[in-house]
Amino acid sequence: MGFICQYEKEMNFDTLWSALYDVSALKIYCAEGNPAKARFKEDxxxxxxxxxAEPQE
Structure with missing residues (x-):
């Protein structure tokens, strides 16, 4: 499981977005804003x- 987020410390912004990645299960969860305040939703x-992208039969 991995985590990444974006915030603008220099501009005194809170977290803009956050994402959790589960590469082994090919799942991504995103939160718009600070994850302490916004719920993660599956993307x-x-x-x-x-x-x-899988070949069509």
């Missing part, structure tokens, strides 16, 4: 993109 674009 399905990765699994959708992978399913589209």
């Amino acid at each position: 399905t674009r990765l699994s959708w993109g992978i399913s589209k």
Whole structure:
């Protein structure tokens, strides 16, 4: 599991977005804003993109 976030310390901004990555399960969860205040929601674009890239029979 990995974690990444973006905030602008120089501009005195709180967290803009945060993401949790579970590479082994191909799952991504995103929170818009500070994760202490915003809930993480599953982002399905990765699994959708992978399913589209698989060979069609």
